[in-house]
Amino acid sequence: MVASPYLPAPRYARWRKWKSIAVTGALVACALAVIAPLFLVIFFLVARGYSSLDWNFFTQLPKPTGEIGGGMANAIVGTVTLLAMAAAIGVPIGVFGGIYLAEYGSDRANNWIRFAADVLNGVPSIVWGMVVYLFLVVPFKGFSAYAGGVALGLMMVPLVMRTTEEVLVLVPQSYREAALALGITRWKVIVVIVVRTALKGIATGVIVALARIAGETAPLLFTAFGNSFWSHNLKEPISALPLQIFAYAISAYDDWHRQAWAGALVLMALILALNITVRVLSRDRKIAP
Amino acid sequence: MSTLPETARASATEPIRASATPATAPTAGVPVEAEEIAFDVRNFNMWYGPRQALIDVTIRIAARKVTAIIGPSGCGKSTFIRALNRMHDMTPGTRLEGSVKHFGEDLYGPGVEASVVRRHVGMVFQKSNPFPTMSIADNVLVGLRLNGVRDRAVLQARLEESLRMAALWDEVKDILNRPGTSLSGGQQQRLCIARSLAVQPETLLMDEPCSALDPIATAKIEELIQTLREQFTVVIVTHNMQQAARCSDRTAFFYLGRLVEFGDTRDIFTSPKNPQTEAYVSGRFG
DSSP states (O other), X not given: OOOOTTSOOHHHHHHHHHHHHHHHHHHHHHHHHHHHHHHHHHHHHHHHHGGGOSHHHHHSOOOOTTSSOOOOHHHHHHHHHHHHHHHHHHHHHHHHHHHHHHHSSOHHHHHHHHHHHHHHHTSOHHHHHHHHIIIIIHHHTSOOHXXXXXXXXXXXXXXXXXXXXXXXXXXXXXXXXXXXXTTOOHHHIIIIIIIHHTHHHHHHHHHHHHHHHHTOOHHHHTTTBOOSXXXXXXXXXXXXXXXXXXXXXXXXXXXXXXXXXXXHHHHHHHHHHHXXXXXXXXXTOOOOO | OOOHHHHHHHHHXXXXXXXXXXXXXXXXXXXXXXXXXXEEEEEEEEEETTEEEEEEEEEEEETTSEEEEXXXXXSSHHHHHHHTTTGGGGSTTEEEEEEEEETTEEXXXXXXXXXXXXXXXXXXXXXXXXXTTSBHHHHHHHHHHHTTOOOHHHHHHHHHHHHHHTTOHHHHTTOTTXXXXXXXXXXXXXXXXXXXXXXXXXXXXXXXXTTTSOXXXXXXXXXXXXXXXXXXXXXEEOSOHHHHHHHOSEEEEEETTEEEEEEEHHHHHHSOSSHHHHHHHTTSOO
């Protein structure tokens, strides 16, 4: 039999086959190591939290330990309230800032703004809480939902700003030129043509930022503070899921621990839902024709 | 409803008398009759940063004629027509000298707004670029709507009129609500022409409008240019010399930022006066 010149010499063939299997195996193992924590988290949350999830959990206030029932209704509403307030602050400032970076501004100034935004993105969340404590809690002599919303909103600003800029820059220059050539003024070109073309991308950035801050605990510790009851007024402390989880998790009571697991499951489900929304939104994100 | 073009045309009649004096530009080989001038460009220089892209260009482009701008890549032809509707305003670092008048109005005069200039001088680009978020109808009407036209009857009339002028109406009249990007390349380019015509400019600039199209789509656009010249002044930049020869009345040859020769298309292609023009149109360089 004549050996084909395209085949390796037999003594190398087996060694190469083993090398190939070993390297492929290592890569698969690393890939699994990346996604395994996600499944572990979901597994433990469901295993520990699911049994405590009932109708009461979504409709009742927390009860003292030992009492049957009780839930986190106020914390769920609180988290949604805080997210809405954060969006009210973070979305306009972030989006307009992103528009400025992408459409106006000199290269020099923009470099500084981008640098500042990137540094802000890296500021530890507890620092945001401290800053807001100093400027909103101390002067007004009390923890409040407002302070919590502002802390989360400020965290959103650099995130939203950078993603807005990124998607606006992706809008081809030819659309801007085509619109300008119709005698449309520059701000209308930006609002009606450029921003509208990139709207899905901007929405995606906003939701990613919301998902990022939804689980934040540290900035709320000394701003929103937490509340075991309904808060009727945004000037009062307000509860939030991460705060309630934190309070229950460090307690000494088994029934509170179970509630904390259930709360964590709900929070995780909320963040997962936000991320799935992002996937759906960006699935057919098509900017160029 | 927009009455801008009418008023502009009215005011444009004045300078015609003024421009009846013979052209003195040494490069102009065009017979000087009492024809209406769309663009009167004098001693125009332009720089991108330190690099000079246009050098002392003086040219008078006739109204309701097709003027082709030819020349090798980098010769300044696109730079030149983009100066005719102030598209360079967007590019930082550009500087210009000299004057550009459109029907007697100084386009770069003090207080003249670029957006108003562009309503009078439309532009079609090399790559068709209908807005991806808009239907065919919205694409045509966006210029009018954003310039404040609200009257539905006017919009409807202008939609059909513009699409008919762009020879696209019969192909799209039943699918006006489909996205503009769903059309074929040639149809998209005619949609862009319709979009430009809808704001009723006097002049249409075309920057290599056919270079991304197949021969059949190109033929349609060229045919369309022939009908457009009855109402509009057309200035077309092209890399394709056959196209310039086929569809233009006048041809200007640019080389290294200068206007080398300008005259009747037939003369430029059969008996050019300048040896560089001759070399380029006969295909020996470029």
